[in-house]
Amino acid sequence: MSVIFVLLPLALIFAAAAFGVFLWAALSGQYDDVHTPAVRILYDDEPAGRDDEPPGSAWGGT
Amino acid sequence: MSITEGAVARPRAAGELCAHCGLAVPLGVVEADAPRQFCCQGCRAVYAVIHEHGLDRYYTLRDSSGSASAPASPTGRSYGEFDDPGFQARNCWRTADGVAATELYLEGVHCAACVWLVERLPGLVPGVLEVRLDLPRSRALVRWDPAAVPLSAVARQLDALGYVPHPGRGLEARALRRREDRKMLARIGLAGAVAANVMAIAFALYGGAFGGMEPEYAALFRWASLAITVPSVIWGGGVFFRGAWAALRVRTLHMDLPISIGLLAGFLHGAVNTLRGAGDVYFDSVTVLIFLLLAGRYVQRRQQRAAADSAELLAALAPSAARLIEGGGVREVPLEALLPGARVEVRAGDVVPADGVIAAGRSALDLSLLSGESRPMGVGPGERVHAGTINLVSRLEVQVEKTGEDTRIGRLMKLVEEYGRRRAPIVELADRIAGGFVGVVLILAALTFALWAPVDTGRAVDHAVALLIVTCPCALGLATPLAFSAAIGRAARAGFLIKGADVIEKLTRPGRMWLDKTGTLTAGRAALLDWRGDEAAKPLAAAAEAHSSHPLARALVAALGPAPELAVTIAETHGGGIEGEVAGRAVVVGSPDFVAARVRFVPPEFARDVRDLSEAGLTPVLVAVDGAVAAAAGFGDPLRADAETALARVGDHGWRVGILSGDDPVVVAAVGSRLGLDRADCRGGVSPEAKLRAVRDEAAAGSVVMVAEAALAAADVFIARPGVAGVADLLDGAARAMKTVRRNLVLSLCYNAAGVALAMAGLITPVVAAVLMPLSSMTVIASSYRARSFTRVPDVSRSEAPPCR
Numbered sequence: 001m002s003v004i005f006v007l008l009p010l011a012l013i014f015a016a017a018a019f020g021v022f023l024w025a026a027l028s029g030q031y032d033d034v035h036t037p038a039v040r041i042l043y044d045d046e047p048a049g050r051d052d053e054p055p056g057s058a059w060g061g062t
Numbered sequence: 063m064s065i066t067e068g069a070v071a072r073p074r075a076a077g078e079l080c081a082h083c084g085l086a087v088p089l090g091v092v093e094a095d096a097p098r099q100f101c102c103q104g105c106r107a108v109y110a111v112i113h114e115h116g117l118d119r120y121y122t123l124r125d126s127s128g129s130a131s132a133p134a135s136p137t138g139r140s141y142g143e144f145d146d147p148g149f150q151a152r153n154c155w156r157t158a159d160g161v162a163a164t165e166l167y168l169e170g171v172h173c174a175a176c177v178w179l180v181e182r183l184p185g186l187v188p189g190v191l192e193v194r195l196d197l198p199r200s201r202a203l204v205r206w207d208p209a210a211v212p213l214s215a216v217a218r219q220l221d222a223l224g225y226v227p228h229p230g231r232g233l234e235a236r237a238l239r240r241r242e243d244r245k246m247l248a249r250i251g252l253a254g255a256v257a258a259n260v261m262a263i264a265f266a267l268y269g270g271a272f273g274g275m276e277p278e279y280a281a282l283f284r285w286a287s288l289a290i291t292v293p294s295v296i297w298g299g300g301v302f303f304r305g306a307w308a309a310l311r312v313r314t315l316h317m318d319l320p321i322s323i324g325l326l327a328g329f330l331h332g333a334v335n336t337l338r339g340a341g342d343v344y345f346d347s348v349t350v351l352i353f354l355l356l357a358g359r360y361v362q363r364r365q366q367r368a369a370a371d372s373a374e375l376l377a378a379l380a381p382s383a384a385r386l387i388e389g390g391g392v393r394e395v396p397l398e399a400l401l402p403g404a405r406v407e408v409r410a411g412d413v414v415p416a417d418g419v420i421a422a423g424r425s426a427l428d429l430s431l432l433s434g435e436s437r438p439m440g441v442g443p444g445e446r447v448h449a450g451t452i453n454l455v456s457r458l459e460v461q462v463e464k465t466g467e468d469t470r471i472g473r474l475m476k477l478v479e480e481y482g483r484r485r486a487p488i489v490e491l492a493d494r495i496a497g498g499f500v501g502v503v504l505i506l507a508a509l510t511f512a513l514w515a516p517v518d519t520g521r522a523v524d525h526a527v528a529l530l531i532v533t534c535p536c537a538l539g540l541a542t543p544l545a546f547s548a549a550i551g552r553a554a555r556a557g558f559l560i561k562g563a564d565v566i567e568k569l570t571r572p573g574r575m576w577l578d579k580t581g582t583l584t585a586g587r588a589a590l591l592d593w594r595g596d597e598a599a600k601p602l603a604a605a606a607e608a609h610s611s612h613p614l615a616r617a618l619v620a621a622l623g624p625a626p627e628l629a630v631t632i633a634e635t636h637g638g639g640i641e642g643e644v645a646g647r648a649v650v651v652g653s654p655d656f657v658a659a660r661v662r663f664v665p666p667e668f669a670r671d672v673r674d675l676s677e678a679g680l681t682p683v684l685v686a687v688d689g690a691v692a693a694a695a696g697f698g699d700p701l702r703a704d705a706e707t708a709l710a711r712v713g714d715h716g717w718r719v720g721i722l723s724g725d726d727p728v729v730v731a732a733v734g735s736r737l738g739l740d741r742a743d744c745r746g747g748v749s750p751e752a753k754l755r756a757v758r759d760e761a762a763a764g765s766v767v768m769v770a771e772a773a774l775a776a777a778d779v780f781i782a783r784p785g786v787a788g789v790a791d792l793l794d795g796a797a798r799a800m801k802t803v804r805r806n807l808v809l810s811l812c813y814n815a816a817g818v819a820l821a822m823a824g825l826i827t828p829v830v831a832a833v834l835m836p837l838s839s840m841t842v843i844a845s846s847y848r849a850r851s852f853t854r855v856p857d858v859s860r861s862e863a864p865p866c867r
Contacts (some may be wrong), residue, residue, distance in 0.1 A: 004279065008286055012259065019255045026248040032240060036197040039174040040181070 080114035082109040082224075083133045101133055108134040108224040115186055117179060124175035134224030136545040141217035143226070143396035150213070152398075153229045161191060162208045165230035168220065171200045179223060187211055187219050201230055229382050238848030248362050249298050253353040256294035257346075262289045268829055277339070284336045287345040298352045301359070315497040319540050323500070324534020325351065341524065344531050347831045354839050355539050362543040373402050384415035387459065400465050402671050406773070408458045414451045416465040419444060423458040427451045429724075430662040501535045510822045521824065532817030532834060538838055544846040549799035558792050569796035572716030575789070576759055578723060578753070582766035582786050583709075583733055584699040588613050590621035591680055591700060594671045595693025603651045603685045603693070605644045614683060614697050615640070618651075639683075650686040657684035661691055668694050679732025692735065699729070701736060704787045709737055711790035720744060722753050806842050813838035 025031065078087040081098035082105035092099055100106040112120055137632050143149055154164040171180065173181060175641030176195070180202055183193045189211030196201045206216060218225045221529040230236075237260050263283050302325065328348040335341035339455035383394045385407040392407050397415055400406065405421060414427070426438040429451050438454055441447060447460055450471035466472055507526045514522035556846055577583065593600070606617035609632050632642040639652015641660060650660045654672045658664050664672075668684065671694035673681040712719055720743030723730050734744030748756070772842030817834060820826050 001279070002333060005282060008263075008282065012290060013361065015255055015259055019252060022251045022255075023248050026251060027244050029240070029244060029249055032244070033196045033198070036177060039177050039197060040175065 070300050072586070080105050080133070082106070082112075085133060102135075104135040104224070105133055107136055108222065111222045112179070112471075115182075117182060118178045119613070121177050124173060136221050136224055137226055139218075139221065139383070140394055141214040141383075142394040143399075144213040144217050146396045146399065148398055149229070151397045154213070155231060155233075155527075156685075157769070161205055163203065163205045164213065165233060165236075165345045166202050166204060166217070166220070166227040167230050168195070168200055168202050169226040169228065170224055171195065171197065171202075176225070180220070180225060183216070183219065186586070187216055190216055195636045201377070219686050226644075237550060241364070246363070247355070249301065250353065250360055253294050253298035253349065253356050256290050256298075257349040257353040261346045262432045263287050264828070264832065267343070268832075271827075272779075273831070273835070280701055281339055281862070284332075284339075284343055287343065288333055288336045291329065291332070291345045291349055294349050294352055295325065298356055299325050299329075301356065313498055317496040320496055320500050320503060320548070321355065321534055321539050323503070324531055327527050327530035328534070331531075333522075335453070341520075342528075342828045344828050346529060346829070346830055347835050350832075350836060354836075358543050359541040362547040364547075385409070385412075398466070400462060402437065402462055402464060404462045406454045406460050406462055408447075408460055410453055412453050414447050414449055414453060414460065416449050416460070416462045417447070417461040418462040418464070419446055421459040421461045422458060425453050425455040425458050428454055442450075444473050476731040490527075503530065506533075506818055513822065514824065525821055525824045525826070528831065529818060529821035532821055532831055533814050534825055534835075541810050541842045541846070542803055544843060545803045545806050548846045549795065549802070553792070553795055558788070558789070558795070563583045566796045566799050569793060570800045573718070575712065575717040575719045576722040576753070576757065577719065577786065582789075583705045583721075583737065587619040587699065588697045589700045590617055590695060591698045592675060592678075592696035593693060594695075595668070595685070595691075599649075599685050599692035602644045602647060602687055603695075606632070606649045606651055607639050609642070610640050612640075614681065615651075617697055618683075618695065647690050651683065654682055654684050657686050657691065659710055661686045661689055664691055677728065679726070679729040698732070702786070706737060708787040709739075709805055712786065712793060713789075715793045717793070718743070721746070722748050722756060724748055724750070724753075802846060806845055809841055809845060810838060811843075 078092050078099045079085065079102035080087050082100060085100045085101050085646040087101045090103070098109070100109065112118065129370050150164075156162055163601075170176075174197075177197055180195045183204075183666075184190045187206075189209075190204065190206045192203075192205045196202070202220075204213075204216060206213065217227045248368055258511060263286055265859050267275075267280065267283050267287075270283075271274070295765075299322075302318045302321045305316055306322040309316035309319060328351075329343040331341075332343035332345050332348070382397055382398045384397055386390050386395045388402065388406050389407045389521050400416055406415060406418075410425070417509050420441060420443050422441070422443060424442045425439050427447060427533065428438055429448075441458075447458070448471065449465075465469075507529050508530050511522045511526040514525050546566060549566060587808055600622050604619050607618045609630060610616075630642060632640065632643050638656030639650065641648075641650045641652075643649070650657050654664070664684070668691045672682040672684065675694065675696035678696065680698040683695045684691055685693040685695065709719055719739060721730050721734055721739065723746050725746050731741065731748030734741065813834065817826070820830065820834075
């Protein structure tokens, strides 16, 4: 039972990591527009597509 | 009203659809043998651009997304003002690597395929690095290399694709709001994560409370909960502490105050007991509370944001450029660069950019933005024109006298703003309750302590704190914002943009309602309302008028049905009327002066008819056959079919309706009397400034609402539906929303009363609190979202428009 002394802090560390990722996503604007990306993903890029573009930086840092 | 409103059938060719927008191509423009047909030049131009760049996939995508577009109308403007340094300083920003960025509002963005097409822009215009379209807000973020391409070229390309770009005004305010929204979301995330974890640990503690637990494990769980509760209380709960503190400093009571007291009492009590290693901890209640309250605030904010965004869209449509005439040439300059003394060109369809005097040209202006007057007004050289009016007919040259805020519309907007600021701040219903609430709770807590102190001081503190926690007005704090924001959201879907919760409350306190223009009550176009004289002259008049495009001529033809096949020779026609030969008889139809000049004399009974018709607010027209006056016809704007019932509904809500309009006083009086409105309440010929004054003066005496169609863009409610029926629906919805709010308040007060009783009896334990608090919140949430405050009304005008525009 004393393993709980290890497991509980460990679980909290995992939770903290997950929250850290969420914090980054929220503050960098990943949730600003939740409608358009759902539409955008439907279109496959053509072979000579737009892969030279930095991913997901669009609404950040404004 | 005996006149049926006949719909004008548009000629359509069977099977010929526009290659761009997919709408039927009118017969007249079908080109035989052409591989593709277009409904208009706009569509042809846009199709050419799309095809030339090999972007035909747009059409496949659009068809597969199941939406149709509308006919495209590129303006072909140069967008020179987009390159102006002043414009760029206001609307664009630079990122560190020399890349410029701006936000543009795009007209005509409507479906998924538009996202694809607009984001293809970097391939079309070299130098554009990235375009990201925010579909629900019609805003495009454009990043480009200013050294490689000017912004005007980007704008021209968007225009050529059929998406007319407008500068996205108010950038800083929006960026600030966006940062706030993101921070709020992060707070909710933290509060949610903490609440879930503390709850999981609390379950272990509850298990221990019932089944026994070794003290070292209990201590571990307590310390762990305390550790993760701290950030939630400080960062998440900080919102409420700050709100309460700010309110206290200005000596007012705010809902945040009882919330803060409850949160702090629960947290401090738990922290002390953790340190002591004995007693109850309420960390799970505290963290769940913070999470739910934050989520409630966020939802409320989002709804108000949506309404504000839509209002901003309207502002973005205002013109950003003027055509300056200079040294024989014309160039576009930003509106801000336009100075008094300059001469500008205003083409047909343009909005007049500044106040001034017409130097050359004749045209008709649509003044509805300024005065609400629905009829076009003819203007000529030497006459004064005002910014914000629309030039309808032909090119004008205007000598600019006043620009920007000095224009009449500019001053008016300022007046409106000042008036808005001067209004007493509406104290929200829940906040008013909060005042009494704080006092009562503190007294009860003191009472509880006093009752239990003789028994055991330690337990007395426990019970008093438990009371503070259970009465922390979670449901109360959620009840009002949730009910209001759910109502505002539903209202937006039903076509009402409501600016804030206080507006709903105001709408339920009846008073005086002014309608801005008769057009709200009428169909908005001329129709034949009265015919006095020879019935046999009707077909003759209709046959002659079929050859005129004058609005009254159209109304006559529409009322009398398709003209019989009579041989018609038109001899003369101009603004006043039409003269010709129909089936061998000489027919003259036109204004009394026009007809009087062409017949021997006008019999006195017809002269009287003409006078009667004028006095009734109708436009008189005489019909003469073979040189003798045969009939007098009266034209006017017929009432909307639903006007009378809608007005009755508005009256049922206790509102007294009147018309305060810039329209002709005679017309206003006529419309008012047809609807049974009090004569003194129907005032015509009122200037916008006078309207505002009237509203302001009456607002001091009681509730007053102005229903304006365009004039005062700063209105509290924007109704995207024609007619007064929308107003009646709005009042119905507001009344139902307020009912929901009251029900929520009663519900949460009941929960609090139960909580108080239990706490004073010493029966509140952490488990009871953990069950009672979420239960009360959930009831309130369910009650808010189930309320049918604004029902969706099938919109007739919508069904004619393309589906997703």
